[in-house]
Amino acid sequence: MEFDLSCKKIDVTPDLSDLVDDLVDHVPGHQKEVLCKLDRIQLQSNLFSIGYAAVMTDDKGQPGTIVGLRASALKGDPLSWKEQLNFGLVNAADRDFHISATGPKVKLEVRGARNSLMVYVMTHELSHIIDHLNNVTREDNCTRINPTEDSCVLDADSYAALSWPNPATVIDEDDSVQHPHDIRPLELLAKYPYIKNTCYYYCVGPAILGEAKAIYDQIMMTSFFTPYSTINSYEDFAEASAVYLLRDVLTFEIVGSDGKVLFDAKQVIANKSSEMKLQWLKQFYERSDLKIH
Numbered sequence: 001m002e003f004d005l006s007c008k009k010i011d012v013t014p015d016l017s018d019l020v021d022d023l024v025d026h027v028p029g030h031q032k033e034v035l036c037k038l039d040r041i042q043l044q045s046n047l048f049s050i051g052y053a054a055v056m057t058d059d060k061g062q063p064g065t066i067v068g069l070r071a072s073a074l075k076g077d078p079l080s081w082k083e084q085l086n087f088g089l090v091n092a093a094d095r096d097f098h099i100s101a102t103g104p105k106v107k108l109e110v111r112g113a114r115n116s117l118m119v120y121v122m123t124h125e126l127s128h129i130i131d132h133l134n135n136v137t138r139e140d141n142c143t144r145i146n147p148t149e150d151s152c153v154l155d156a157d158s159y160a161a162l163s164w165p166n167p168a169t170v171i172d173e174d175d176s177v178q179h180p181h182d183i184r185p186l187e188l189l190a191k192y193p194y195i196k197n198t199c200y201y202y203c204v205g206p207a208i209l210g211e212a213k214a215i216y217d218q219i220m221m222t223s224f225f226t227p228y229s230t231i232n233s234y235e236d237f238a239e240a241s242a243v244y245l246l247r248d249v250l251t252f253e254i255v256g257s258d259g260k261v262l263f264d265a266k267q268v269i270a271n272k273s274s275e276m277k278l279q280w281l282k283q284f285y286e287r288s289d290l291k292i293h
């Protein structure tokens with residue numbers, strides 16, 4: 001699948017043509033520019049996650065952008081499956097994203113889109129590429145105290161500093177930590193202890209279903225625009241970007257098996273605690289110098 005630089009499709013198989021039209025019509029802002037200049041989208045039958053995004057360098061040293069998606073994500077309900085990973089209700093290796101009737105489900109709509117889920121997932125993945133290309137959450141926004149150590153102090157005006165603690169100042173208590181910034185904010189956890197129970201792809205001991213209401217209630221009081229944002233600063237940026245950029249047309253709710261709404265992203269972005277994050281995103285996405293390829 002490729003595009004020329006004006007978003008005209010070239011070499012797209014017929015079964016994907018409709019999806020590509022939908023993405024080009026509904027993926028917002030700079031993410032659409034990243035999409036149109038993307039070097040490669042690959043559909044993979046077996047993948048650890050729903051999707052991934054990366055900036056890679058070829059053997060001549062030229063950088064290129066890639067998004068990979070698990071092929072079955074085009075049909076099933078992968079976001080509900082991912083949410084149910086938290087409660088051990090689904091099989092992490094299930095290629096077809098079967099979900100449990102007893103678990104929470106994600107209710108997602110991008111108004112006007114035929115495939116709301118793919119528009120949302122792609123906006124999320126393309127936000128990771130914007131992050132990589134513009135060093136939003138990476139260590140470039142971080143000053144090393146000791147050049148021989150990994151730890152550093154986040155720059156005060158960096159995105160990660162809005163919700164994440166300085167890696168140098170906290171004790172790593174979490175087994176799922178993969179990056180220096182993947183440390184849950186301890187102050188936040190002291191106030192909202194149930195947030196620690198989200199684990200998604202990294203669950204060692206999943207949460208019990210009876211705690212779902214407490215978990216989502218507490219996330220609703222924070223500035224994490226979706227529950228998945230609580231995992232690390234990279235996912236926080238990708239989720240916040242998708243919710244922020246699609247906010248006028250987006251419904252992102254999590255509902256329990258009784259149909260009651262447990263989480264609503266619209267309410268979180270209306271929180272007073274979300275104001276700084278919204279302001280940061282507004283200023284960032286208004287920049288005309290953002291790298292998109």
Ligand SMILES: [Zn+2]
Pocket residue numbers: 124125128234235238
């Ligand atoms: Zn992601």
